[in-house]
Amino acid sequence: MSIFKYPARDLYSWLTTKQDFLLLDVRNAKDFERFQIESPFPFDMLNVAYFDFMEIEDESAAKVPKDKPVRIVCAKEDSAKYVAEILEKHGFEDLGYLEGGIKSWGNLLVPMLLSPKEDYQLFQFIRPGKASCSYGLKYKEELMVFDPSRNSEFYLEFAQENNCKLIKTFETHLQADYIAGSRVLSEKTGAEFLGHDNDFGSSKNVFSPIQDGEIYPFAQNGPEVKIFFTPGHTPGSTSFIIDGKFFISGDSTFIHSIGRPDLGGQVDAWSDILFETLKRIRELSDDVLVLPAHYIDWEEANSDLCFVATLAEVKNYNKDIFAIDNKADFLTFIKSNMRDQPPEYAEIRLLNANLKQVDDARAEELDLGKNECAASAYAAQQASQ
Numbered sequence: 001m002s003i004f005k006y007p008a009r010d011l012y013s014w015l016t017t018k019q020d021f022l023l024l025d026v027r028n029a030k031d032f033e034r035f036q037i038e039s040p041f042p043f044d045m046l047n048v049a050y051f052d053f054m055e056i057e058d059e060s061a062a063k064v065p066k067d068k069p070v071r072i073v074c075a076k077e078d079s080a081k082y083v084a085e086i087l088e089k090h091g092f093e094d095l096g097y098l099e100g101g102i103k104s105w106g107n108l109l110v111p112m113l114l115s116p117k118e119d120y121q122l123f124q125f126i127r128p129g130k131a132s133c134s135y136g137l138k139y140k141e142e143l144m145v146f147d148p149s150r151n152s153e154f155y156l157e158f159a160q161e162n163n164c165k166l167i168k169t170f171e172t173h174l175q176a177d178y179i180a181g182s183r184v185l186s187e188k189t190g191a192e193f194l195g196h197d198n199d200f201g202s203s204k205n206v207f208s209p210i211q212d213g214e215i216y217p218f219a220q221n222g223p224e225v226k227i228f229f230t231p232g233h234t235p236g237s238t239s240f241i242i243d244g245k246f247f248i249s250g251d252s253t254f255i256h257s258i259g260r261p262d263l264g265g266q267v268d269a270w271s272d273i274l275f276e277t278l279k280r281i282r283e284l285s286d287d288v289l290v291l292p293a294h295y296i297d298w299e300e301a302n303s304d305l306c307f308v309a310t311l312a313e314v315k316n317y318n319k320d321i322f323a324i325d326n327k328a329d330f331l332t333f334i335k336s337n338m339r340d341q342p343p344e345y346a347e348i349r350l351l352n353a354n355l356k357q358v359d360d361a362r363a364e365e366l367d368l369g370k371n372e373c374a375a376s377a378y379a380a381q382q383a384s385q
């Protein structure tokens with residue numbers, strides 16, 4: 001078999017269908033440690049740096065087993081192709097390299113339908129390279145999106161393929177961990193950009209402010225989108241209740257954790273606000289389906305590989321957190337799980353507020369890597385490893 005190029009969506013398919021292959025990551029050890037490809041199922045992965053193949057070719061090739069197909073990943077497509085050519089010279093036959101390099105994995109969005117029994121389509125767009133989720137709500141010929149990533153072409157193509165028009169793009173909050181796509185989507189399509197004034201009021205974005213309890217309908221009836229104010233992670237954090245059944249929670253609560261109230265440098269004040277928000281969330285119906293903005297790892301996915309759980313399940317997963325009955329103990333919990341936020345977050349906030357611009361290369365660099373938005377003992381443990 002000749003060397004071939006594969007797209008990120010094929011890599012996701014191989015991982016989620018348990019295909020037997022070796023993933024050879026040829027980035028340097030520092031970049032590999034910072035950001036690795038993850039899967040819901042175990043798979044074989046090996047890190048041998050591209051420069052090792054250049055400098056000690058025979059020794060590096062000998063580290064790669066020949067008993068299964070090899071799929072190569074690097075920061076850049078050409079580097080992975082170069083390694084594939086070296087391995088072919090050493091007798092390897094089934095070799096593929098990732099199209100677009102690691103950034104194509106970081107930008108990949110996987111649409112999953114969450115509402116097969118409804119007369120509308122609610123999609124979760126899983127971003128496995130970021131451990132994050134955005135959402136799309138389609139009814140007849142109209143589409144609303146929630147927390148879109150900077151991969152605007154995906155959402156535009158999705159709308160075109162599904163014969164609908166993007167009419168609204170909502171932000172749950174001013175993001176710090178990835179570059180949001182609402183401003184660009186609004187500029188390209190004329191869709192209304194909506195967010196809370198507490199987060200976006202000081203930005204240079206052209207947006208419509210949203211208020212708690214407001215209802216946003218489609219043109220021809222359909223499901224209603226209800227604004228549910230959930231501050232604490234940020235002052236303007238907002239969630240959305242879809243058709244009374246789905247709760248797009250943003251960074252207020254996740255499936256196995258809750259959002260961090262310390263990213264803005266005001267942990268004492270924001271912790272108190274988040275405590276009150278969690279009390280309010282707790283009063284929602286236990287049957288409502290929580291749709292988080294992030295996940296810690298694939299253990300949070302259900303059997304369909306979607307990140308969705310009933311509020312009852314979320315409260316049970318986080319029972320120690322939801323059991324805290326006073327602000328002082330809640331603040332103690334938060335502070336015991338605090339860790340430094342990535343230095344890139346400050347710059348990403350400026351970009352999302354449209355207060356700074358960077359070129360595409362810098363944007364890709366900032367946007368790559370897993371989120372660190374959860375406040376839990378588990379997350380802190382992972383960060384310290």
